Amino acid sequence: MQRKLIALRMQRQHLINPVDAGGYDALYRDMQPGMNAYWHGFGQPPELTFRACFDDIEHNRRRQERRDLIKGRFAGGNLGWIVPEDLPLFAALYRKPIKGFMDDVQATIMQLIERLGPLNIQQIKEETGYLVKVITPALHRLQEAFLLYEDQYDGEWDRAWYRFEEMFPETELNLYTRAEALEIVLQRFACRMVWFDTKMARSFYKLPEKEIRAACAALTGKGVFAAMDGGFMLAQDAACINDMPDDLPLPQVMAFHRNDFLVRAFDHELRERFKPLYEALPYDHDPQYYVLVDGVFRALSVGHFRYGPYEIHDVVCDSPDMWNLREEICAAIMKENPGSVIQRFMGQPQ
Secondary structure, eight states, X not given: OHHHHHHHHHHHTTSSSOBOHHHHHHHHHHTOSBOOOTTOOTTOOOOOTTOBSSOHHXXXXXXXHTTSSEEEEOGGGOEEEEOXXXXXXXXXXXXXXXXXXXXXXXXHHHHXXXXXXXXXXXXXXXXXXXXXXXXXXXXXXXXXXXXXXXXXXXXXXXXXXXXXXXXXXXXXXXXXXXXXXXHHHXXXXXXXXXXXXXXXXXXXHOOXXXXXXXXXXXXXXXXXXXXXXXXXXXXXXXXXXXXXXXXXXXXXXXXXXXXXXXXXXXXXXXXXXXXXXXXXXXXXXXXXXXXXXXXXXXXXXXXXXOSSSOEEEEEEESSGGGXXXXXXXXXXXXXXXXXXXXXXXXXXXX
């Protein structure tokens, strides 16, 4: 059963059969909020690593230019990209209204943009005399409240901040309750993960597990979800999973950056499983690439991030039998970070 679940998950995420341009946007929608590759160059569009049979970074760059992808602060205050038609959905999940009165900096910036129109940070600094380190957190807080919108439609630094209602005058931010919005996104999550538990959904969406449990229970009560093995599946998947063949293909060895959809969904489990393997290492050991083997994360490169090839100081694995795949694992990591040198594998110099 477990192999069937994993194989179907790999299919649904197009890690076996990369999606073409016609199906990409639906896949992206289900994996929102989309994120840039971890430790990316400034202005790089989001991507769905390994899942497209074309250049999806360039595809998403064009979507940004048309404002078919828009920027916001969503899961845990992290920057992400969503389609504008889903603004009411993500506002219900992540909007943090400013209760009571704005502080002086927030109020000054808000009044300034209301009076003068869109401004970038340098213009706000010139008008107010505030330092950038004072302006930036105020802008971020107003962004989280869905009062301001940062219009990053290209890779330039000079980005204007607009009143949210000026950019999206027809968006109804109160269209959903958070419980209603959760039920919608969890169905999308279930489609692409096939089986998940509430800890996985909490890791990805950065929302209270209590609320996620309540939404899953509601969907189970409606017959949309089926409870299985401590987690949940779409009822239609649960009904047919046993009829699937036992020899469905699994992807080759792949190395995923830390902002990938699959890594974020398993973040809690990966930290727990891999941190004891690297935290006492005597050299830099920032987690870099998680390596998927037969649909399961089994290895992790650690080292030091740089602009340019990373310093990869070691590759830690969750089992000694990964020695048998040393060449494949190293090749997958090197493919994602060309020009790097893997100094050790499971503590042994290369």
